[in-house]
Amino acid sequence: MMSSETGRIEAFSDGVFSIAATLLVLELKAPAAALPFWQGIAAQWPSYASFLLSFLFIGIMWMNHHRLFTHVQRSDDALMAANLLLLLGVVWIPYPTSLMAQAVATGRIREAAILYNGSYLALGLLFNLLLFTCMKRGLVDREYAGVRHIARSYAVGPLLYLVCLGTTWWSVPLSLAMNGGMAVYFLVSPEKRVKRAGARR
Amino acid sequence: MMSSETGRIEAFSDGVFSIAATLLVLELKAPAAALPFWQGIAAQWPSYASFLLSFLFIGIMWMNHHRLFTHVQRSDDALMAANLLLLLGVVWIPYPTSLMAQAVATGRIREAAILYNGSYLALGLLFNLLLFTCMKRGLVDREYAGVRHIARSYAVGPLLYLVCLGTTWWSVPLSLAMNGGMAVYFLVSPEKRVKRAGARR
Amino acid sequence: MMSSETGRIEAFSDGVFSIAATLLVLELKAPAAALPFWQGIAAQWPSYASFLLSFLFIGIMWMNHHRLFTHVQRSDDALMAANLLLLLGVVWIPYPTSLMAQAVATGRIREAAILYNGSYLALGLLFNLLLFTCMKRGLVDREYAGVRHIARSYAVGPLLYLVCLGTTWWSVPLSLAMNGGMAVYFLVSPEKRVKRAGARR
Amino acid sequence: MMSSETGRIEAFSDGVFSIAATLLVLELKAPAAALPFWQGIAAQWPSYASFLLSFLFIGIMWMNHHRLFTHVQRSDDALMAANLLLLLGVVWIPYPTSLMAQAVATGRIREAAILYNGSYLALGLLFNLLLFTCMKRGLVDREYAGVRHIARSYAVGPLLYLVCLGTTWWSVPLSLAMNGGMAVYFLVSPEKRVKRAGARR
Numbered sequence: 166m167m168s169s170e171t172g173r174i175e176a177f178s179d180g181v182f183s184i185a186a187t188l189l190v191l192e193l194k195a196p197a198a199a200l201p202f203w204q205g206i207a208a209q210w211p212s213y214a215s216f217l218l219s220f221l222f223i224g225i226m227w228m229n230h231h232r233l234f235t236h237v238q239r240s241d242d243a244l245m246a247a248n249l250l251l252l253l254g255v256v257w258i259p260y261p262t263s264l265m266a267q268a269v270a271t272g273r274i275r276e277a278a279i280l281y282n283g284s285y286l287a288l289g290l291l292f293n294l295l296l297f298t299c300m301k302r303g304l305v306d307r308e309y310a311g312v313r314h315i316a317r318s319y320a321v322g323p324l325l326y327l328v329c330l331g332t333t334w335w336s337v338p339l340s341l342a343m344n345g346g347m348a349v350y351f352l353v354s355p356e357k358r359v360k361r362a363g364a365r366r
Numbered sequence: 367m368m369s370s371e372t373g374r375i376e377a378f379s380d381g382v383f384s385i386a387a388t389l390l391v392l393e394l395k396a397p398a399a400a401l402p403f404w405q406g407i408a409a410q411w412p413s414y415a416s417f418l419l420s421f422l423f424i425g426i427m428w429m430n431h432h433r434l435f436t437h438v439q440r441s442d443d444a445l446m447a448a449n450l451l452l453l454l455g456v457v458w459i460p461y462p463t464s465l466m467a468q469a470v471a472t473g474r475i476r477e478a479a480i481l482y483n484g485s486y487l488a489l490g491l492l493f494n495l496l497l498f499t500c501m502k503r504g505l506v507d508r509e510y511a512g513v514r515h516i517a518r519s520y521a522v523g524p525l526l527y528l529v530c531l532g533t534t535w536w537s538v539p540l541s542l543a544m545n546g547g548m549a550v551y552f553l554v555s556p557e558k559r560v561k562r563a564g565a566r567r
Numbered sequence: 568m569m570s571s572e573t574g575r576i577e578a579f580s581d582g583v584f585s586i587a588a589t590l591l592v593l594e595l596k597a598p599a600a601a602l603p604f605w606q607g608i609a610a611q612w613p614s615y616a617s618f619l620l621s622f623l624f625i626g627i628m629w630m631n632h633h634r635l636f637t638h639v640q641r642s643d644d645a646l647m648a649a650n651l652l653l654l655l656g657v658v659w660i661p662y663p664t665s666l667m668a669q670a671v672a673t674g675r676i677r678e679a680a681i682l683y684n685g686s687y688l689a690l691g692l693l694f695n696l697l698l699f700t701c702m703k704r705g706l707v708d709r710e711y712a713g714v715r716h717i718a719r720s721y722a723v724g725p726l727l728y729l730v731c732l733g734t735t736w737w738s739v740p741l742s743l744a745m746n747g748g749m750a751v752y753f754l755v756s757p758e759k760r761v762k763r764a765g766a767r768r
Numbered sequence: 769m770m771s772s773e774t775g776r777i778e779a780f781s782d783g784v785f786s787i788a789a790t791l792l793v794l795e796l797k798a799p800a801a802a803l804p805f806w807q808g809i810a811a812q813w814p815s816y817a818s819f820l821l822s823f824l825f826i827g828i829m830w831m832n833h834h835r836l837f838t839h840v841q842r843s844d845d846a847l848m849a850a851n852l853l854l855l856l857g858v859v860w861i862p863y864p865t866s867l868m869a870q871a872v873a874t875g876r877i878r879e880a881a882i883l884y885n886g887s888y889l890a891l892g893l894l895f896n897l898l899l900f901t902c903m904k905r906g907l908v909d910r911e912y913a914g915v916r917h918i919a920r921s922y923a924v925g926p927l928l929y930l931v932c933l934g935t936t937w938w939s940v941p942l943s944l945a946m947n948g949g950m951a952v953y954f955l956v957s958p959e960k961r962v963k964r965a966g967a968r969r
Contacts, residue, residue, distance in 0.1 A: 173782065173834055175374060176377065176778075177782045177786050177834075180783055180787065181790055183385060184381065184385055184787055186382060186457060187389065187457050188791075188794065189457065190389065217454070221450070221454070224453070224454075228443070228446050228450075231378075245831050246955050249824070249831075253823050256792065259794075260793055260796045267798060271801060273805045276805035352447050380575065380582055383579065383582075384582030384583045385582065385787075387583065387654070388587055388590065388658050389586075389590075391658050392590070394662045403679075418655070422651070428579060432575055435575075553648050553651070554648065577776060578779065581783055585780050585783030585787060586783065588855070589783075589787040589788055589791065591859065592860065593794070595863045598867075604876045604879035604880075622859060626852040626855070630848050633780075633848075754852070
């Protein structure tokens, strides 16, 4: 049992990531009947923005998970437990997302942004716990450039979310804009970061 | 990291396609208690029609996705990002579908049809972005007849949805009938189109 | 494109079957607050019965699907289209199931049972369409005993549902009891039927 | 048909486990608008606690399922039927979980805890039915230390849930604390238990 292929862990994880990403659409409500259609659609922008942001974050986390597991040669129970805690965080995401979507209407946008960024901060830490478990137990080659590169990028994630979290006390719109910027950066930049890592090998 | 097998991208994509297709059923509501049962069922025809149409479109898109990935030999981060944007569009589909289902009752059928066809138009463009990414980065053999055939069929999709979208300003029922015709055509015709492509190889 | 491995069709189908089966739980409502807890639970028996029945039927259909695909050596677009229509029927199932669950409360149990058995009748026919497509196009070996056995068992399904459907006009409780008997029979008997088929090989 | 690879059973099971685990998030409701945000969040602790507990239990059951199937070399229809009954129990879990989440508000916490622990007791028995089916039919090597170890750990599960169930008549909070302790124990301890089993081989 100490050594088994990682395929089924990835299948279970892929299931959780893809379902959590898809369930986000259930939070999108029909526009208010009292408003003209397009005005009602426009009034729902916070729902669409938080849907978009969380979908991209879940997708990016899936990419990061995928990237780590290309280096994991075998699995053990500690890895399964650490992975399970990470997936717990992924499954949780639709909840702060729906509170963000309602936040403009309820006037509690700062509180919702704190919970939202706090949730992603926790997820960032859980990613580091997963990587630490892999390294500690020798499930990945910690001297390999690809793994060292992943370790650096995983370390940056929680710091960025911590900055966004702190910014909510100063300016919520700026904090959200920073969230959006992070999503775009993570989506378009990994290639470049990987190339640099490749050059170091 | 530059090269990795495409298996897990397909697994994640399959998850998103199959969940989005299955969630459509959650939009089907019980018939109104005030009406006789079969009359209540009949009154819900817009829900059933949009359920049927979107299920077929998601299934056809899955087939197109599957067809492309049989030619993709390796994956990189740009492909993952383009694929993620496509899946964002797929996850979005149940939302315009539910607005279409309610459109007859709310009397906003033109607006809903515009949003519906506009969403599929965007998805058609995202399919072309995915294919363009694959070609640009050499992940598929662009000279291969099968790939050239996919490129032609992907180019046609957005044009057809654009025509349907334009038709909504003239006649919404005709536009919806054209949507239905497209679903039937895509479902029964690919074989013939593939045969022609095979002959050209 | 004419020949590709069936792995991804099975993955997509597995996704749809497992999601449709799992979504059934969303129809289970909390017991009425006005009643004592266990009395409220007991009053919900139609929900539990239809949940149980539909879960078993979806599971059995998945087993039948699995059994057929062990014999399908390659795939083509016609198979994909026939499979998509079958999955459309699977995704539909939670809807008649939820109407059955509410039927005792709304007093429309005959109508709901007609829709329920009619839906499974349609699914049984779609299974035969899938098998016919495989045979017609030479995707399975029609002379092989295992395939001939599947063909016989697929032919029986629609007949059984037709009998249940007809019985609803005479006695709805008997019809539902027959549904339950079918689920138990299909669940415990395949082994024996397979053994007989094996003996004929 | 008597012998086929277990891959697709695992894929279907992984789908059901991951969807059941992810659907739990749909039970989390927005905090009451009448309360200050964080107070409203705090008032929802029973929802979060039952979400956390059920997610961990489903994850641990998935690990146990995974562990057994690493030893299952082939599949037959009896295994499929026993596995289907187990998955029925897994799909059921979100329902007693949502009743637990509402139990503090409705003042029916003992009844909900009985249903909750009773459901897990039934699941523990279904795990033993699955293992018994595998052993009886020679699908696993019953003399192998890994399998003997699984048999012992499966036998313990129902006993622990039975104790929790009995404890609800004496003290519901203690019963729930024992549930939490079980989740933590199962999550952190398998490694040690496996090592001991490995030593006995």
